[in-house]
Amino acid sequence: MSPETLFRRITDYANRADPYPLYAELREHGVTRQEDGRYLVGTYYEINALLHDPRVSSDLRNRTAPDPEFQPPEGGLPSFIGLDDPEHHRLRGLAMRQFGPPHTPGRVDALRDDIARIAGELADRLRGKDRLDLVDDFAFPLPVTVICDLLGVPEEDVQQMHLWADTAIKSLDFAPGEDPGPRRRASQEARVAMGAYLGELAAKRRGHPTGDMLSGLVNDDGPDGRLTEVELMVTTVLLLIAGHETTVNLITNGMLTLLRHPEELERLRAHPELMPSAVEELLRYEPPVQFLPQRTPLTDIEVGGVTVPKGVPLILVLASGNRDPLRFPDADRFDPTREDNQHFGFGSGIHNCFGAPLARIETQIALTTLLHGLDTPRLLEDPPPYRTSPVLRGSRHLPLAQAADGVQAGR
Amino acid sequence: MSRDPWDGRIVIVGASLAGLRAAETLRAEGFAGELTIVGDEPHPPYDRPPLSKQVLLGRARAEDCVLPARRETGATWKLGVRAAGLDGDGRQVILANGEHLPYDRLLIATGTRARPWPQPEEAALDGVFTVRTMEDAGRLAERLDAGPRRVLVIGAGFTGSEIASACRERGLAVTVAERGPAPLIGALGGTVGSWAAELHRSHGVDLRCGVTVTALRGSGGRLTGAELSDGSALDVDVAVVALGAVRNTEWLADSGLAAGPKGVACDAGCRVVDMYGIVTDDVFVAGDVARFPHPLFQYQFLALEHWGNAVAQAEVAAHNMISRGRERRPHLSVPAFWSSQFGLNIKSVGVPTFSDQVVIAQGSPEERRLVAVYGYQGRVTAAVTVNSAKSLEHYEELICTGAPFPPGPDAADHVPGREPEPSDVPDPRGLTHGPTVALTGHLPDRRLVVLRPGG
Numbered sequence: 024m025s026p027e028t029l030f031r032r033i034t035d036y037a038n039r040a041d042p043y044p045l046y047a048e049l050r051e052h053g054v055t056r057q058e059d060g061r062y063l064v065g066t067y068y069e070i071n072a073l074l075h076d077p078r079v080s081s082d083l084r085n086r087t088a089p090d091p092e093f094q095p096p097e098g099g100l101p102s103f104i105g106l107d108d109p110e111h112h113r114l115r116g117l118a119m120r121q122f123g124p125p126h127t128p129g130r131v132d133a134l135r136d137d138i139a140r141i142a143g144e145l146a147d148r149l150r151g152k153d154r155l156d157l158v159d160d161f162a163f164p165l166p167v168t169v170i171c172d173l174l175g176v177p178e179e180d181v182q183q184m185h186l187w188a189d190t191a192i193k194s195l196d197f198a199p200g201e202d203p204g205p206r207r208r209a210s211q212e213a214r215v216a217m218g219a220y221l222g223e224l225a226a227k228r229r230g231h232p233t234g235d236m237l238s239g240l241v242n243d244d245g246p247d248g249r250l251t252e253v254e255l256m257v258t259t260v261l262l263l264i265a266g267h268e269t270t271v272n273l274i275t276n277g278m279l280t281l282l283r284h285p286e287e288l289e290r291l292r293a294h295p296e297l298m299p300s301a302v303e304e305l306l307r308y309e310p311p312v313q314f315l316p317q318r319t320p321l322t323d324i325e326v327g328g329v330t331v332p333k334g335v336p337l338i339l340v341l342a343s344g345n346r347d348p349l350r351f352p353d354a355d356r357f358d359p360t361r362e363d364n365q366h367f368g369f370g371s372g373i374h375n376c377f378g379a380p381l382a383r384i385e386t387q388i389a390l391t392t393l394l395h396g397l398d399t400p401r402l403l404e405d406p407p408p409y410r411t412s413p414v415l416r417g418s419r420h421l422p423l424a425q426a427a428d429g430v431q432a433g434r
Numbered sequence: 435m436s437r438d439p440w441d442g443r444i445v446i447v448g449a450s451l452a453g454l455r456a457a458e459t460l461r462a463e464g465f466a467g468e469l470t471i472v473g474d475e476p477h478p479p480y481d482r483p484p485l486s487k488q489v490l491l492g493r494a495r496a497e498d499c500v501l502p503a504r505r506e507t508g509a510t511w512k513l514g515v516r517a518a519g520l521d522g523d524g525r526q527v528i529l530a531n532g533e534h535l536p537y538d539r540l541l542i543a544t545g546t547r548a549r550p551w552p553q554p555e556e557a558a559l560d561g562v563f564t565v566r567t568m569e570d571a572g573r574l575a576e577r578l579d580a581g582p583r584r585v586l587v588i589g590a591g592f593t594g595s596e597i598a599s600a601c602r603e604r605g606l607a608v609t610v611a612e613r614g615p616a617p618l619i620g621a622l623g624g625t626v627g628s629w630a631a632e633l634h635r636s637h638g639v640d641l642r643c644g645v646t647v648t649a650l651r652g653s654g655g656r657l658t659g660a661e662l663s664d665g666s667a668l669d670v671d672v673a674v675v676a677l678g679a680v681r682n683t684e685w686l687a688d689s690g691l692a693a694g695p696k697g698v699a700c701d702a703g704c705r706v707v708d709m710y711g712i713v714t715d716d717v718f719v720a721g722d723v724a725r726f727p728h729p730l731f732q733y734q735f736l737a738l739e740h741w742g743n744a745v746a747q748a749e750v751a752a753h754n755m756i757s758r759g760r761e762r763r764p765h766l767s768v769p770a771f772w773s774s775q776f777g778l779n780i781k782s783v784g785v786p787t788f789s790d791q792v793v794i795a796q797g798s799p800e801e802r803r804l805v806a807v808y809g810y811q812g813r814v815t816a817a818v819t820v821n822s823a824k825s826l827e828h829y830e831e832l833i834c835t836g837a838p839f840p841p842g843p844d845a846a847d848h849v850p851g852r853e854p855e856p857s858d859v860p861d862p863r864g865l866t867h868g869p870t871v872a873l874t875g876h877l878p879d880r881r882l883v884v885l886r887p888g889g
Contacts, residue, residue: 071827072828072831075824075825075826075827075828075831076828077795077796077805077825077828077844077845077846077847077848078842078844078845078846079846080846082846107846107847108796108797108803108822108846108847109797109801109803109847112803112821112822112847246777321844321845321846322842322844372824372827373824373825375824
């Protein structure tokens with residue numbers, strides 16, 4: 024088939040369960056212009072160059088023609104994921120000040136015990152169930168509870184946050200032929216509602232800090248000042264959504280991959296110290312963000328022998344770069360002990376995943392808990408049913424069976 | 435030499451970053467023979483970058499700056515003993531305690547030491563410090579804890595600037611004396627240097643450029659003050675001598691190798707060159723003490739006092755020590771280093787002093803974040819980022835491919851109106867401190883032309 028149709032085929036839901044052969048085809052063709060004028064890049068070194076190129080914008084307002092599939096939120100300010108430096112640098116810096124070193128070095132580590140407790144409680148509820156859905160019963164509730172805990176959202180509102188977040192990411196869905204209008208409006212409404220809620224919560228924390236990130240954001244006067252109220256809403260909505268959906272997919276894709284590689288699953292059960300390296304390999308092998316759809320060259324940029332014109336949609340297919348045999352030996356093999364694993368699971372460059380340290384810890388703890396909590400789990404459907412989004416790719420359900428007699432095998 | 439490259443005896447002289455990483459690489463790549471590591475300090479390898487940063491701020495203790503081992507080396511460690519000589523024909527290292535260590539292959543990784551204050555009596559005054567070793571940093575941190583009235587930092591290179599920054603962060607009064615016209619100028623040139631000068635002053639440093647310290651004064655064995663070349667005098671109870679580094683090559687004086695004050699010359703595969711310019715096959719060098727030819731900089735010999743270079747070069751040297759012919763690899767990595775001072779993260783890639791022009795391609799001093807790109811005869815040769823380190827890889831690629839300079843105004847955060855200006859690289863002889871990146875010419879060593887009789 025023509026390489027010009029690759030983007031259409033990658034976003035086609037029929038290929039959601041296994042897009043990897045399409046990525047291989049993409050790599051064969053190098054930097055590829057699509058029938059609708061988009062440019063696709065799927066080779067590691069070219070993606071890497073573009074991720075670090077200061078002439079590549081993340082701000083959709085730099086597109087020559089508005090993208091029919093991806094629109095910036097109407098009327099609103101983009102969050103820092105959709106902005107360039109210096110604005111991106113300022114906003115991300117203000118958020119990072121409350122999340123990581125050097126100003127807040129202990130924040131993520133302090134969540135370890137909480138994450139282990141929440142994961143343990145969720146796993147306890149699975150004990151003795153002969154059938155379960157790993158997504159609804161475990162992978163969804165864990166990250167949303169953790170991100171709410173981090174930001175300072177009270178427990179009784181966690182479910183509401185979860186519903187909003189779920190609706191909000193529908194704007195990243197792809198259903199060619201379908202009218203994206205209603206989906207996009209619902210997404211926008213969810214973001215607005217979530218922003219209003221978080222803005223109100225932040226106002227309560229002003230002057231009454233409770234030790235969480237939201238309290239830090241409204242009470243700390245750093246050298247670069249504070250977020251405005253609108254910036255605060257947009258930024259916290261971003262953190263909540265991004266900290267939620269991607270981690271769900273990472274945990275789900277992780278369990279699915281381990282169940283497809285039973286010898287590796289057994290090895291990790293016996294050697295939990297391999298888990299950090301296994302999570303890195305999962306980020307390479309089945310990354311929760313498959314491609315970055317929002318980049319735009321600010322000038323004609325030459326990459327891989329092709330000139331990508333100024334202002335066109337430039338799609339960086341991270342999941343394809345992760346399987347590039349020129350970078351990763353035996354790239355299609357899942358190897359939890361892989362060395363030199365500089366994957367794009369968290370992207371790279373200035374927009375490198377903000378929450379990466381948290382996602383790593385959450386997934387390590389989640390998978391370790393599941394390996395010891397589930398009793399000889401089996402996949403009931405392979406491939407499982409996928410969610411529609413080709414960007415945030417993951418299974419909607421992961422139906423599993425486990426031995427119900429309570430006697431754990433292999434322990 | 436044992437016929438099997440994975441067997442035999444390897445001696446590594448130098449027990450710091452390069453020595454340790456080389457030993458680990460040798461084992462990782464299958465060296466199964468005897469491995470001996472000699473170090474003149476009594477400690478196992480430790481990490482030096484924090485010594486002028488976190489340790490002086492009191493955030494870390496000097497003795498906690500360990501270098502995590504990547505793997506077991508199974509080496510015999512001879513610590514606290516200096517190498518005193520090398521018998522290349524007899525293939526043995528002579529130690530200061532008289533011991534002879536035979537080898538089949540040798541790695542020289544003796545690094546550098548702090549350049550001492552030139553007047554020994556003044557240098558011996560209580561209150562005069564250098565910062566190179568764990569003990570140096572620990573003692574200085576203790577003295578800063580005691581709250582001195584004023585600290586004098588002699589030399590405004592990277593180490594001197596970091597020390598001044600740490601003192602200001604502690605709220606101590608600091609004077610910095612630099613012989614050149616601005617701080618960091620030896621590494622980054624005058625354009626960036628003049629910004630560094632503003633940075634010092636806006637953080638309350640009493641910065642004095644174009645002056646030298648002519649004398650340190652003491653009373654009862656304790657430092658009490660300093661005299662400057664402009665006729666002024668200072669009351670200080672702590673003086674930190676940050677005049678750059680001296681390469682530890684004296685022990686090689688009679689070795690017949692191309693070793694001198696500029697370092698130990700080698701080929702691109704880290705094989706040491708002898709005084710006639712002929713490459714040896716059993717002596718290798720890595721780290722701060724090495725000078726190696728680099729194709730990106732007209733094949734001039736490059737000497738780098740950089741953490742990353744020590745690691746990369748040690749890995750290449752170790753690989754080549756146990757490889758034959760075509761399996762050997764060149765050490766071609768692009769120089770890179772970092773510094774943190776006055777709340778800024780500064781990173782550099784390439785050789786900023788190998789330049790005639792510089793342009794601010796992203797950000798601006800006003801934003802407290804920028805990328806300065808350096809060019810030489812119309813191609814990009816270096817970049818320095820301030821609080822913008824994630825752009826570094828892009829510029830490294832421009833350096834490697836000899837991309838045209840200036841790089842164009844298309845970066846998202848380019849500030850219009852910034853034009854290339856002279857990079858204003860000074861003659862290193864006009865500086866107080868030695869450069870941490872040095873282009874040292876094309877010849878292996880002066881010994882090529884000045885033969886000195888042995889003994």
